Amino acid sequence: MELLANLDGYIVFVIKWIAVPVGIYAFVHAVRQRADAFTAAGKLTKNAWLGITGVGLLLLLITNGPISGGAMFWLAAMVAVLVYIVDVKPAVMEVQGGGPRW
Template structure:
């Protein structure tokens, strides 16, 4: 039974560590895009998304330890990052002419 508790800990820790570079990617992508593309795509402004993804990245780094502290903040930061990657990023890239942009 102890192995299952240990496995749970390592899976959660791995997810938390993987979330950090994903958050960094979202922030850097938002940073590299044109400001007018965000409003043209019908999304929040570039500065708003830089704030959201920047704070999310900060929270992901701060809460990357054990799941016991800051789990709600980690979850909110992960959701914000994934919303940017799944919803905002494709819309902004499409407005700027399609093609792959990291």
């Protein structure tokens, strides 16, 4: 019964630590791309996305996850990182001739 009493805490812990590698992936991907590909794809500049994904990763690391005093910051960081992955990354890859890579 102790496990069920703390189940929500375990779920939040797992969600928090699954989000961190997602943030790392988005930031590293942004670092490795050509700067001109971002503007050619009609997106913000590379430096802007490095800032967005970098701050997002930092917030994912330092906040206590989706249920805490910093929940809004965690959620905003997660949304920013996911926007990069689902919108910016495919557009940049297409401009560079790689097409969508999953």
